[in-house]
Amino acid sequence: MLEIKNLRASVEQREILKGVNLRVNAGEVHAIMGPNGSGKSTLAHVLAGREGYQVTEGQVTYLGNDLLGMAPEQRAREGVFLAFQYPVEIPGVSNMYFLRAALNAIRKHRNLDELDAVDFLGFVREKMKVLEMEQTLMNRPVNEGFSGGEKKRNEIFQMAVLEPKLAILDETDSGLDIDALRTVASGINALRHPDRAVVLVTHYQRLLNYVVPDFVHVLSEGRIVKSGGKELARELEDKGYVWLEESGQPTQAGASLR
Amino acid sequence: MTSEMDTIETLVNKEYKWGFVTEIESDSVPRGLNEDTIRLISSKKNEPDFMLEWRLNAYRHWLTLEESQAEPTWANVHYPPINYQEIVYYSAPVRKKDGPKSLDEVDPELLKTYEKLGIPLREREILSGVAIDAVFDSVSVATTFREKLKELGIIFCSFSEAVQEHTDLVREYLGTVVPYTDNFFAALNAAVFTDGSFCYIPKGVRCPMELSTYFRINAKNTGQFERTLIIADAGSYVSYLEGCTAPMRDENQLHAAVVELIAHDDATIKYSTVQNWYPGDKEGKGGIYNFVTKRGKCLGKNSKISWTQVETGSAITWKYPSCLLIGDNSIGEFYSVALTNNYQQADTGTKMIHIGKNTRSTIISKGISAGQGQNTYRGMVKILKSAAGARNYSQCDSLLLGDKCGAHTFPYLEVKNPSAQVEHEATTSRIGEDQIFYFRQRGLSSEDAVSMIVNGFCKQVFRELPMEFAVEAQKLLGVSLEGSVG
Numbered sequence: 001m002l003e004i005k006n007l008r009a010s011v012e013q014r015e016i017l018k019g020v021n022l023r024v025n026a027g028e029v030h031a032i033m034g035p036n037g038s039g040k041s042t043l044a045h046v047l048a049g050r051e052g053y054q055v056t057e058g059q060v061t062y063l064g065n066d067l068l069g070m071a072p073e074q075r076a077r078e079g080v081f082l083a084f085q086y087p088v089e090i091p092g093v094s095n096m097y098f099l100r101a102a103l104n105a106i107r108k109h110r111n112l113d114e115l116d117a118v119d120f121l122g123f124v125r126e127k128m129k130v131l132e133m134e135q136t137l138m139n140r141p142v143n144e145g146f147s148g149g150e151k152k153r154n155e156i157f158q159m160a161v162l163e164p165k166l167a168i169l170d171e172t173d174s175g176l177d178i179d180a181l182r183t184v185a186s187g188i189n190a191l192r193h194p195d196r197a198v199v200l201v202t203h204y205q206r207l208l209n210y211v212v213p214d215f216v217h218v219l220s221e222g223r224i225v226k227s228g229g230k231e232l233a234r235e236l237e238d239k240g241y242v243w244l245e246e247s248g249q250p251t252q253a254g255a256s257l258r
Numbered sequence: 259m260t261s262e263m264d265t266i267e268t269l270v271n272k273e274y275k276w277g278f279v280t281e282i283e284s285d286s287v288p289r290g291l292n293e294d295t296i297r298l299i300s301s302k303k304n305e306p307d308f309m310l311e312w313r314l315n316a317y318r319h320w321l322t323l324e325e326s327q328a329e330p331t332w333a334n335v336h337y338p339p340i341n342y343q344e345i346v347y348y349s350a351p352v353r354k355k356d357g358p359k360s361l362d363e364v365d366p367e368l369l370k371t372y373e374k375l376g377i378p379l380r381e382r383e384i385l386s387g388v389a390i391d392a393v394f395d396s397v398s399v400a401t402t403f404r405e406k407l408k409e410l411g412i413i414f415c416s417f418s419e420a421v422q423e424h425t426d427l428v429r430e431y432l433g434t435v436v437p438y439t440d441n442f443f444a445a446l447n448a449a450v451f452t453d454g455s456f457c458y459i460p461k462g463v464r465c466p467m468e469l470s471t472y473f474r475i476n477a478k479n480t481g482q483f484e485r486t487l488i489i490a491d492a493g494s495y496v497s498y499l500e501g502c503t504a505p506m507r508d509e510n511q512l513h514a515a516v517v518e519l520i521a522h523d524d525a526t527i528k529y530s531t532v533q534n535w536y537p538g539d540k541e542g543k544g545g546i547y548n549f550v551t552k553r554g555k556c557l558g559k560n561s562k563i564s565w566t567q568v569e570t571g572s573a574i575t576w577k578y579p580s581c582l583l584i585g586d587n588s589i590g591e592f593y594s595v596a597l598t599n600n601y602q603q604a605d606t607g608t609k610m611i612h613i614g615k616n617t618r619s620t621i622i623s624k625g626i627s628a629g630q631g632q633n634t635y636r637g638m639v640k641i642l643k644s645a646a647g648a649r650n651y652s653q654c655d656s657l658l659l660g661d662k663c664g665a666h667t668f669p670y671l672e673v674k675n676p677s678a679q680v681e682h683e684a685t686t687s688r689i690g691e692d693q694i695f696y697f698r699q700r701g702l703s704s705e706d707a708v709s710m711i712v713n714g715f716c717k718q719v720f721r722e723l724p725m726e727f728a729v730e731a732q733k734l735l736g737v738s739l740e741g742s743v744g
Contacts, residue, residue, distance in 0.1 A: 048699050051691065076701035088696045091687070092714025101710065102700035109701070141714065158700065 001026045001197050002047075002067075002166055007058035008222075009046050016042040018222035019058070024166070027194040031208055031233060032201045034219035035241040040201045041085060043219070044170040047199075048082040049075050062166065076102075077109035079165030083155040083172050090142035095154065098142045099124070099161055106162060127160040131187045149180040156187040167191065168199045173207035185210030205237040280367060286349040286480070291342050293317065296449055299348050303418050303452075308429060316438035316448030329442045333605040334634040334666055335574045337510070337547065345481040345512060347450045391416060391455045391471045393484055403467065411460040414469050417485055420456035427458055431489055435518035435555045435582070443514040443549045443576075447483045451516065454484035459494035459525075468724055470499040481512040488518070490525035492558060497528040497724060510538075510573060515550045523558030523585065528566070530723055531579075535571035542601025542630075545573025552579035553609075556588035556617075564591040565608065566722040573602060578636065580609035583617035583645070590619040593719040598631025598663070607637035607668075612645035612678070621652040622718050627663035638670040641678040648678040656686040657715050659708070 002024040009017040016039045024030050034040050046053050047060065049072035060067040067075060090098065103123075104114040115123060128138070131153050143151050152172055159167055169188070173181055188198065188211045200213060208216075208230065216232040217224045220241065226232065236243070287298050296317055300310040323329070324342070391402075391414065407414050413424060421428050438448035455471040473484065490496055513535060519527050529552075538545025548571075554563035565579040581590030592608035610619035625633040639650045656665030667684050689711050697707030713720075720728050 050695055072695065072698040073701055073703055076699050082699050084696070084699075088690070088692045090693055090696070090711060090714065092717050093710050098700075098710070101706065102697075102702055105701040105703075105706070162700070 001063060002199075003059075003061045005059045005061075007043075007046070007060060008056045009042060009053050010056060011042065011053055015056070016053075016222055017046065020219070020222070020224055022217065022224065024197045024199060026165075026197055028215065029192065029198045029200065029211065029213045031213040031216045032199060032219055032224075033203065033205070033216060033233065033236060036203065038219045039222045040203075040219055041170055044082060044085075044168050044199075044201050047075075047168055048072060048080065073105070076162075077106050081159050081162055081164030081167045083152075083159055083167065083169040085171040085174065087143045087146075087151045087155055089144045089146075091144050093142050094139055095142050096120075096138045099158055102158070103161055124161055127157060130190055131157040131160065132183055133157050148175040149177065152176055152184055153180065153187070156184050160187055160191060163191075165195065166197050166199070168201065170201045171203065172200070173202055173204060181207065182210060205233045208233045280370075284349050286346050289344055289346050291317075291345070291347060291450065295347055299450060299452060302348065303421065305421055306425060309421060312433065312438070313449050316445050317450075319438055320442070320445035320449055323442050323445060330576075333576050333636070334632065334668075335576060335603040335605050337574055337603075340510075340512060340547070342446075347481060347483070348452050349480045350452075391469075393453055393455070393471060393473045393482075407465075407467075410463050410466070412463060412465055413456065413458040415456055417451075417454040417456045417487065420487070424456070424458065427489065428456070428487070431487060431518070431520055433518075435520060435553050436516050436551050441551060444516055444551045447485060447514050447516045447551070450481075451483040451485040454486045454515070455488075455500075456486070457488040457496065457498065459488075459490045459496045461491045462493040463491075464494065465496040468497050468499055470501070472501050481514065483513075484515050486515070486517040488527055488529070489520045490522060490527050490561075492523040492525060494522075495526045495528075497530070499530045499532075499724060501532045501534070510545055510547055512547045512549070513572075515552075517550070517552040517579075519552075519554035519563055521554065521556050521558060521561035521563050521588075524560045525558060526562040526564070527554060528564045529554070529579070531565075531567040531569070532723075533567065533569045533571055533575070536573075537571045537602050538573040538600065540600050540629075542573070545602070546571065548572035548575045548577060550575075550577040552577065553582065554580070554590070555582045556585050556590060556614075558588070559585040559614070560587045561585050562589040562591070564589075564593075564722070566591075566593040566719065567595070567606075568716075568719070568723070569594070569596040569604060569606060572604075575602075575604040575606050577606045578608055580611070581619065582611050582613065583619065583648075584613045585617075586614040587616045587618075588614055589617070591722075592619075592621045592623070592637075593722045594623045595626070595716045595719045596624070596633055596635075597626045598628070598633045600629040600631065602629075603632045603634075605634040605636055607635045609638040609640070610650060612639075612641040612648040612650070614645060616647040616649075617645055618648070619650045621650070621654070623652075623654045624716050624719055625654070625656045625665050626659065626712060626715070627656065627665050628659040629663060631663045632666070633664065634666040634668065636668045636670075638672070639680060639682075640670075640672040641675050641680065643674040645675050646677050648675060650678075650680045652680075652682045654682075654684045655715065656684075657712065658686065658688045659712075 004020055004022040007017050007020040008015065020043060032040055042053065046055060055068055100115065100120045107114055133153065137150060143154060146154060155172065172184060176184060185207060200207065200211065213230050216228055216230060218226040287295060293314060296313050300313060404414060436444050438445045457469055459465055488498060519529060521527050535546035535548055556563055563581050567579060569575050579592060583590050590610050594606065596604045596606050598604045607623060608621055621637055623635045625635055627633040633656065635654045637652060639652060641648045652669060654667050658665055665686055669682055671680055673680055689708060693711065694704050694707045698704060
């Protein structure tokens, strides 16, 4: 589904991604872990097409097409979804209206009928339940006055409604208490499907207790330095990132993940 | 340039669609202003003596203002001096008879013009719901639904007609809210005003349809000076709408109107404007100078006057629809969206003067600036000693699109009664790149993003507009209907 080859990208002349290689197949869940500043969020944003990042080398193929050549909205309509680490507030635009407009933009692209307000409500009701989205949150302006947890739940709720093919979740677990984490995780798990792929970008292992990944990759200084199965995450949790940076030498000092 | 900027450019740089000129023979007076001009206008309209006298007094007062250079300069707008001798003060389409009694007698060219503007007078008559007075340059060319309204005792006609047929009402109320001594442009208007709408709602009558005036400037070098007078007698209700457009011309044209509203005991007047005069071109050439004095008097107890305006046109807008809250428990409201783009300038706001006890006022102002536009909110809330228990809430929000425009807020508060409660909130925001990206990541184009954000920003005001106007206002801002439906 997604193939990243030797991707190099910089922000304001500073190189952040220094040759990333990654292959994600449909049905798989990949976790990308790494210390702060390793380039995790940059990777997520480059895949979504955010401006301000210069891709200097490499290719990204998505469902056989050149992803980097597509406008952000085009990528979204083709099924790429980014759950934001810091979802922005949109005053004056109701959450419900925003999401319906987004869904209809995507449906239109797929030659499906657009949903009116009534059909839309029927369509989202189940998904609201899974993510414990109260009706009041739906009627409020997008993310305005939402708590940190509500914003993250809203992101996963949007994902559930838009049913992407490739979901990239940028630090979705940060700032969540344990209950919210469970709710968010069940939302993600509900979306797991043989036709879909999920890329979880996270600093911590704890989300992976609930959303068990098929593969774990460690990103460090702009490169994937280690890949493995779900047990790699636990190992990192125990030993810290420094364990990898110091070429496999385990150490405790200042490297705890907690 | 980022794509955000591109989007804003394309969104706000839509062509002005109402810029055509109607080829029609017109009867105009020579350029320039003197007592003879005024006598000529008055005699063309066959006015009673008191009107001519009032005009001449206004003119003489205006002359003293002109000599002392009292044209207002405090507003945050800039324009070269206006030569008042270059303006044509009266221009009317030539009529075959004394005035059309029905639409059948209206010049087909004129009907076509209004059709092109999206105001098919004939259809409107059939579709019902809105009664229209169509003002073309200096005169009213048609008023629909008059007979039906007459059955209820409602008078809705052109001002000229009211002077002839409802002389006593005109004499009683003219200039009682905006006297000609009020300001420079009000004095000029009183001297030379040519037409406008007149409306009287009798006691206890709820006007069953929207009353509407559509103002069109067509002739070259012509100033439009109209005057609207609305009187709502005790316990009555009326909702009144006005719309306006003008052809694209390189010269600036002056529009100096006066609107007076009077609400008696328990009466409500809702006054909505969608102002879309020609704003000038991208370089700021041409466009209308919209210098308007609008004021309502809540004379009776429990009376209410509500102003809603959507100001998207004009090169310069200078306008402060205000309320004098005289009656106890009376209510004044002002809801405004003002958009300035390219080189447009707007200095607009309101005055809420609290005189009676427990009077209340609400001010919601939304300014949107794009291009090199300059948008100023100027508002005054004055609570007199007599206004025990008065309350005011003001909210002034500015939205900036791009980085060459400006937003300014000048609130004036004067509170003389310690029991009053006055609140003022103001915000300034910019459409951020991160917001646009958020929309795009969800599959929406940047253009949709800008229009949804702008629309969301204006929602509080749009929902005050009558449905039909809300749609028009949204179209004007190039946005889709959000929130008010479903």
